[in-house]
Amino acid sequence: MNRRSLILSGLTSSLGIFITKAIGILYVSPFTQIAGQENTAFYSYGYTFYDFMLQLAIAGIPVAAATLISRYVAKNDLSMMLMVNRFMKRVLFIVGIISFVLIYIAAPWIVPFIIGFKASSASYDITLIVIRFVALAMFITPVLSSYRSFMQGMKEMRIYAFSQVLEQIIRVAFLLGVSVLFVNVFNFDRIYTVYVAMLAASVAGLVAIVDLFIKERRIIRSLNIDESETPQLHWGLFLREVFSISIPFLIVSVLSNLESMVTLFGFNSTMLALGVKEVDVNILFTIIMFTTKKLISIPHVLALGFSIAIIPYISESFTLNQKTNLRNHIYDAIETVLFIGLPMVTGLFVFSKEIYYLFYAEYAFVGGPVLQISSIQTLLSVVSPVLVNILIVLQLRRKVVFSLTMAFLVKLFIFVPLIYLIGYQGAVVSSIISHIMLVGYNLFTIGHTYGFNYSRVRSRLMLMLMATLSMALVGYAFIFFGWHSIIYDTRVMTFAKLIVSGGLSLITYGVITWFFGLPQMYILQRKHKHASN
Numbered sequence: 001m002n003r004r005s006l007i008l009s010g011l012t013s014s015l016g017i018f019i020t021k022a023i024g025i026l027y028v029s030p031f032t033q034i035a036g037q038e039n040t041a042f043y044s045y046g047y048t049f050y051d052f053m054l055q056l057a058i059a060g061i062p063v064a065a066a067t068l069i070s071r072y073v074a075k076n077d078l079s080m081m082l083m084v085n086r087f088m089k090r091v092l093f094i095v096g097i098i099s100f101v102l103i104y105i106a107a108p109w110i111v112p113f114i115i116g117f118k119a120s121s122a123s124y125d126i127t128l129i130v131i132r133f134v135a136l137a138m139f140i141t142p143v144l145s146s147y148r149s150f151m152q153g154m155k156e157m158r159i160y161a162f163s164q165v166l167e168q169i170i171r172v173a174f175l176l177g178v179s180v181l182f183v184n185v186f187n188f189d190r191i192y193t194v195y196v197a198m199l200a201a202s203v204a205g206l207v208a209i210v211d212l213f214i215k216e217r218r219i220i221r222s223l224n225i226d227e228s229e230t231p232q233l234h235w236g237l238f239l240r241e242v243f244s245i246s247i248p249f250l251i252v253s254v255l256s257n258l259e260s261m262v263t264l265f266g267f268n269s270t271m272l273a274l275g276v277k278e279v280d281v282n283i284l285f286t287i288i289m290f291t292t293k294k295l296i297s298i299p300h301v302l303a304l305g306f307s308i309a310i311i312p313y314i315s316e317s318f319t320l321n322q323k324t325n326l327r328n329h330i331y332d333a334i335e336t337v338l339f340i341g342l343p344m345v346t347g348l349f350v351f352s353k354e355i356y357y358l359f360y361a362e363y364a365f366v367g368g369p370v371l372q373i374s375s376i377q378t379l380l381s382v383v384s385p386v387l388v389n390i391l392i393v394l395q396l397r398r399k400v401v402f403s404l405t406m407a408f409l410v411k412l413f414i415f416v417p418l419i420y421l422i423g424y425q426g427a428v429v430s431s432i433i434s435h436i437m438l439v440g441y442n443l444f445t446i447g448h449t450y451g452f453n454y455s456r457v458r459s460r461l462m463l464m465l466m467a468t469l470s471m472a473l474v475g476y477a478f479i480f481f482g483w484h485s486i487i488y489d490t491r492v493m494t495f496a497k498l499i500v501s502g503g504l505s506l507i508t509y510g511v512i513t514w515f516f517g518l519p520q521m522y523i524l525q526r527k528h529k530h531a532s533n
Contacts, residue, residue, distance in 0.1 A: 018301045019161075020168040025294045027172040029359050032291070034179045035193040037362050041282030042123075043194045044290035045114050046130040048264045050137060050201070055253045057099045058142045060246030061092060062149035067245050069153025078225045084238075085150050092146040100139035107131040116268035119278055126191060133198035140205040147212035159215055163208050171204035248397050252388065255404035259411050259434065263289055263427050270419045284424045287367045288374075291360050295371060296378040299344040315393045323450065330446065331456050333386055338461060339518060341382045342468045343509045347502055348375035350475035358494045373428045380435035387442040399445045407438040460518060467512035475505040 032040050065088035072081035103110075111127045112119075144167075151160040178200075179193035267288070271281040314333065317326035348355060352375065353368030360367060391400045411434040418426030447454060478501035489497065 018298075019165050021297045021301050023165075023168045023172055025298065025359065027176060028291060028294050029361070030176055031179065031193070031197065032360060032362070034176070034183055034190065035197070036190050037283055037286065038279055039191050039194050040290065041286040042126050042130050042191070043197050044286045045127055045264070046134050046194075046198050048260055048289050049110075049114065049131065050134045052257050052261055052264070053099065053103065053134065053138055054141055055257050057095055057138060058092065058145050060249035060253065061088065061095065061142075061242075062145040062152070063249050064088070064242045064245040065092075065146065065149035066152035068241065069150060070155070073154065078223055081153075082220065082225055085153075088149065089143075089146040092142040096139040096142040099142065100135045103135035103138055104132055107135065113265045114268065116272045116278075116281070118272040119268065123278065123282075126194070129195060130198055133195060133202075137198070137201040137205065140202050140209070144205045144209050144212070147209060147216060150216055151212065154219060156215075156219070159212070163212055166211060167204045167208040170207045171200045174203050175200040248392075251401055252392070252397075252404065255401065255408060256385075256388075258404075258408040259431060260289070262408075262411050262415050262430075266415055267419075267424075267427055270416050271424065274420065283363060284366070287363060287370050288424065288427055291356070291367060292371050292374050295355065295359065296348065296374055296381075299341055299348070299378050300382055314390060318394055326450065327452050330390055330452065331454070333390060334383065334454075334457055335460055337383055337386050338464055339513070341379055342464050343471060343506055345375045345379040345382075346468050346471050346509075347475070347505065348372070348378065350472050350479070350505070351498060351502060354494055354498055358491055358498065361491060370425070370428060373425055373432070377428060377432045377435060380432065380439055384435055384438050384442070387439060387446070390446060391442060394446070394449070396445060396449065399442075403438055403441045403445070406441065407434040410434040410437050463516045463518060464513065467509045467516075470512055471505045471509040474508045475501060478504075 031043075035043065065084070068084045068088075069081050072078070072084060107128055110131055111124055114131075115123050115127050148160055148163060151157070151163070175197045178196045182188040182192045182196060183190055267285055268281050271284065272278065276284075314326060314329045317323075317329055349372050352372035353364050356367040356371050357364035388400055388404070391397070391403075411430050414433060415427065415430045418430050420426070422429065443454070446452060478497075483497060483501055
């Protein structure tokens with residue numbers, strides 16, 4: 001694949017992720033209105049647990065499948081490609097069955113660790129049902145990933161991205177449609193909306209599987225493969241390849257998600273031990289781990305979408321031992337993420353209450369400050385995966401594992417003390433501290449290994465920070481003079497006012513960075529890279 005195709009594929013995939021994230025944000029507001037904030041907590045328990053278990057169950061296997069399929073297609077060994085595809089589908093099907101059985105059986109023991117041992121029996125029963133719906137989704141999603149890995153290996157990234165969007169649309173449509181039907185038509189208890197929401201993941205997964213199955217068969221037929229031919233496969237060598245590709249991804253993926261598990265299994269127990277009411281604990285967990293996380297996910301996708309294109313250049317420069325180009329490409333990746341991420345994070349920080357009120361209405365005076373603190377974590381967690389990817393490309397996987405392990409241990413050890421010290425905000429502050437350690441260590445590792453001093457990054461970062469500070473001052477001026485009022489404004493008025501205040505703040509950032517020539521530098525660098533194709 002040439003550079004332009006690789007970049008286009010990366011951006012196409014990022015676009016699919018961005019659309020699914022956008023839909024994922026927009027559905028939360030009507031869903032919380034239907035389910036109620038107190039019930040949404042049970043959905044957030046299942047959502048967080050499902051996300052981690054999915055990474056644990058399948059991380060690396062779809063990547064290995066896509067890599068091997070792509071390799072045999074490049075060799076024009078289509079019969080072998082077909083055999084690999086079928087084998088990996090069987091593997092992921094078995095993984096799905098095992099995941100379903102284990103989670104379903106273990107659910108009664110898992111639930112107390114999530115909701116806290118002091119939680120009520122009613123909360124236990126509801127969460128138990130939610131986790132068992134997660135078990136069903138854990139059977140379907142690995143099968144879905146097996147079809148997506150085929151599309152990825154065949155470089156059919158448009159089909160891959162469409163599948164992501166289709167799944168999200170079906171999930172949200174089913175979730176909201178059936179929830180309204182249950183609550184407003186059949187007058188069911190609002191807790192049933194949570195069960196519907198968990199079931200929606202399985203329904204959407206099935207629809208996406210059918211869509212990909214049809215498209216996969218069409219692609220295979222177009223290749224005119226002799227399916228009766230049985231190629232010889234050296235199983236020992238093949239399995240060694242699968243493990244060598246999948247295990248590193250599995251380790252990195254699991255370590256990256258362990259931080260969420262600390263909050264999932266530690267937050268409720270700690271807050272209940274402090275004497276906080278169970279209903280308040282549920283609401284706080286929802287704000288920290290669900291509604292706020294939805295809002296901060298957009299900067300992740302946008303920043304990573306623009307930075308993903310630089311990774312192939314880093315890989316090429318590393319392979320050819322071009323140290324000057326390698327340094328410049330790494331600087332480009334870091335600076336691009338900062339240039340895009342800083343204004344977004346600043347907007348979230350300055351207008352946190354207004355943004356939270358716009359999307360969720362309820363509990364904006366609690367959710368706003370949480371979003372404000374989380375925006376700091378957002379910038380760090382946007383930079384962090386870019387640095388991790390760079391370290392992996394530079395063959396520094398052991399350093400990645402070490403840094404992620406240290407970040408997890410830092411979070412684990414300071415999580416409870418910080419909550420005891422400063423309250424529920426300690427859950428977010430502990431993540432900020434662990435991410436500072438992670439980003440700092442990874443920057444040091446890259447710089448120390450290759451002799452980079454980041455002088456260019458530091459000078460441009462100072463200019464970005466000047467522009468960011470000016471942007472923040474403009475935003476705070478609107479707030480100081482009473483432009484925003486979430487007490488008296490409707491959500492429509494808040495949206496209109498945010499367009500004005502947020503827009504002028506963003507223009508301030510754009511004008512100042514343009515004055516210092518930052519956007520022009522990145523445009524010239526991108527043109528130079530394309531010209532070198």
